[in-house]
Amino acid sequence: MSMQVLPADPDGGENVQRWAARGLPVPPSWRIDRGDVIDLDRHGLIDYLAALPELFSGERYWVLHQGAMNEHSQRESLLNLDSDEALAAALITVFRRPSAPAQVVVQALPRQRAAGVLFTRHPLRQDLSHMVVEGVVDGGAERQRLIFDDEGRLVYRGEAQSEPLDEVVGGQRLLALGEQLKQLFDRPQAGEWVFDGDTLWLLQTLPVGSLPVPEEVWVRRAAPALFNQAVTPLWYTLAGRWLKTHFWAPLAARRGWTDLARVEPYRRQQSHLYCNAEFFRRLLARHPGAADKVPPAWLPPRPETARPPPPGPARRWRLGLELAAIQRRLRRWRPPPADRERLWRGLMALDRLGERLARLDGELAYLMLPDALVGRRPPLPLTALLDSQEYEVLEAVLAGDKERLEQSELRPGADPVHAPLREKPAQWQSLRPAARTLDDRAPPPEPALAAVLPAWRRARRLRFDLGERLRRLLRDLASVLVSEGLLAHPDDVFFLYFDELWQLWMERRTPASAAGEVLGQRKVRYLEDAHAGAPDWKMDRIGFGFGGGGRPSPVLRGAGLVPGQVTGPLRRLCSAWGLNRLQPGDIVVVDQVDPSWVPWLAQAGALVIAGRDPANAAASLATACAIPAVWAVSDVVHSVVDGQTGVLDGEVGTLGVGELKVES
Known part of the structure; x- marks a missing residue:
């Protein structure tokens, strides 16, 4: 007889040997050759099984590996047998078939308290990196589901009549096994497990077959405070073009991304701006801060989490000089006289400033700040995020100072469609006093962040200032177009795409795509989308992270x-x-x-x-x-x-x- 315990062996012929060699909790396993048992009767085989080395004493059950479930599957068919007698009968049946295998693998375990499957990544949601555990507790009939986020917190537990799965098995045991599988394999795993009341055993693991890797991914979460709400068509075609031609295109050329030279970095859907996640995937090697803009399916199994060094003094000095130059140009800007040529030349001057600002804004918002935030846990101090104007309005709200609010130039978005408070926009009536105490004595940001935040905050302020000047100029342009019967209302100008505005202004004709009915539909759609929100991800034309009108999500704990x-x-x-x-x-x-x-x-x-x-x-x-x-x-x-x-x-x-x- 040659039935022996299969030793841990990284080069072993059986999966269980290789898994055990990697430190996974594989139960005692044996390889049984057909020649060793074919001549034994049932009672002789039972006696032999009972005397195997390293066997659990007392009540136990067996798992018989029957080979691949089908020709193209990596998953083995496992047969659970509740006694030595049942295993003996199964072995005799298997080995006496006409097409009997030459050998099989069996495993022994104590009586189970629970069993199930652990997915190291959500098997249905490609936008989530959550770990999902499904299992049944001994004595219970229903399958329970647990979901853990990537920080190990239990964010969902399904209702069950029997004992909760996480209390029976222990959430930390499940997390530890999931972390082992993440660290040891290059692809998301589905591990079949058994818990005997003391040890969590792994029976087999295989790549998750239900998670195809998407070919095309668009992400709405582009960068902190950059395109974080619905955008009008005109702002999309202006700001999107600025960033495309003056940040992404030069960056792709410097990095040698020749295949992305003609790929669009932005797409506007449901009135929200989406970024092509392929650009962020290319950034990962040097910029770990881009990881949250890349779907879990595209992330390496062990992404880089080390924070890169902050920009040096020379780079910060140059950034400061360039931002200061743009700031001076904006401060000197004055609305041009209301004639066609000067208005258009004024628009082109602001357009050139937008191009200059986009190069710096992209570098700060897409590269420097996200990298500096890597590894940070608590929120930043409020003074690190708000500019002086925003902080003054917050203080006025807390103090109930209505006069200061009435004079404020604060706008709730960089898009020119948003009016300042002094114009009493729709948001004015809801800006009420708040009886709260402001205590922003948080510890100062660490040096890597402190080196980036002032420039990022300044660039963000300049983006708002540029939008405010564009708002004034565009309304002057719109007044001319309304007087000539080319637009019905001055606010319609914000819902034109730039090429439509060019035709209205230069050719003095209304293109069919900008007819009054079309612009009205765009306004309605824009406001509906602004209130409803949009999916966080678009992967192969499927939206993820969108409940569709208030349907409860199973990932709702914080x-x-x-x-x-x-x-x-x-x-x-x-x-x-x-x-x-x-x-x-x-x-x-x-x-x-x-x-x-x-x-x-x-x-x-x-x-x-x-x-x-x-x-x-x-x-x-x-x-x-x-x-x-x-x-x-x-x-x-x-x-x-x-x-x-x-x-x-x-x-x-x-x-x-x-x-x-x-x-x-």
Whole structure:
């Protein structure tokens, strides 16, 4: 007889040997040759199995590996047998078949308390890096599901009549096994496991077959405070072209990305700007801060997390000089006389400034700041994100100083469509006093961040200033076009694409694509999209991260940020156009936030933040003003409905929504 325990062997002929050699918890395994047992009767085989070395004593069961499930599958068919007698009968049956295998592998385990499958990455959602565990507890009939985020927090537990799976097995055991599989394999794994009350055993693991790698990916989360809300057609064709031709194209040329020379970096869908994630995938080798713009399917199994060195003094000095030059040009700018030639020349002058600014803005927002944020956990101080104008308006709101607000030039977005407060836009009425104390005495940012933040904040201010000057000039252009009967309303100019504006101005004709009915439909669609939001990812033309009208997501638990218990109506905020709907005491649900929204957010009763971005101004505001808050709640924006009653506890990170219990 040659039935022996299969030793751990990195070059072994059986998977279980190679898995054991890599440190995975593989149960005792044997290879049984047909020639060793074909002449034994059932009782002789039972006696032999009972005397195998390293066998569990007492009650046990067996797993028989029957080979690949089909010709093209990497998955083995496993047969669970509850006694030595059952295994003996199965071996006799297998080896006496006409096409009997020459050998089989068997494993022995103690009686199980639970069993299931662990997916190191979500098997259905390509946009999530969450670990999913499915299993059945001994004595229970229903399959339970657990979902852990990439920080190891349990973000979902399905309801079950039997004991909760994570309490029976232990969440830390499952996380440890998942981490082993992530570290040891180059592809997401589906590991079949058994828990015997003491040890979590791995029976087999194989690549997750239900996760194809997408060929084309577009991401809405482009960069902190850059295109983080709905954009009008004109701003898209201006700012998108600036960044394409003066940041992405030169960068691709320097890096040798010749295949991307004619690839578009931006796409506008559902009134939101999406970036081609292929550009960020190319950046990963040198810029780990780009990782959150690349889908999990494209990330290396062990992505680089080391923070690259900050820009040196010479680079910071040059950035400062270039930003100062643009600032001087903007300060000297004056609206040109209202004649056709001078107005158009004025537009071209601002267009050239936009090109110059985009090169610096792209470098700061896409490369420097994300890299400097790598590894940072707490939110940045509010003073690190807000410029002086935004901070003054926040202080005026907290002090109830209406006169200062009436004179403010604050605009809730860089897009020229947004009017300053002094013009009393729609958002003006909802900017109410907030009786809160501002305490922004957070520790200063670490040196890598402190070297980048001033330039990033200055470039962001210049982008807003440029948008404000474009707003004035475009309204002057629109007045001429309205007087000539080419536009129906001055605000229509913001909903033209640039080529349509050129035809209206230069050829003095209205193209069919810019007819009044078309522009009206664009306005309606733009506002609808601004309130509804958009999917976070578009992968092979499929949207991910979008609940579709308030359907609860199974990934809806977060981490506590600021303690406090609040009950109130939920209010989703997807763009500046939602600011006029905020009411004092609302539990405001946000994803990406422009720092210019902070004065409105100060009246929130509580904040729920989808991501865990330390540069999210909502998180910084919550910390500075002691607003109860929960963050890292992945799908919350697309999974709640305005007006639902929410119950938030920022101490333990829980959020209740109607019948749905959401907790960390």
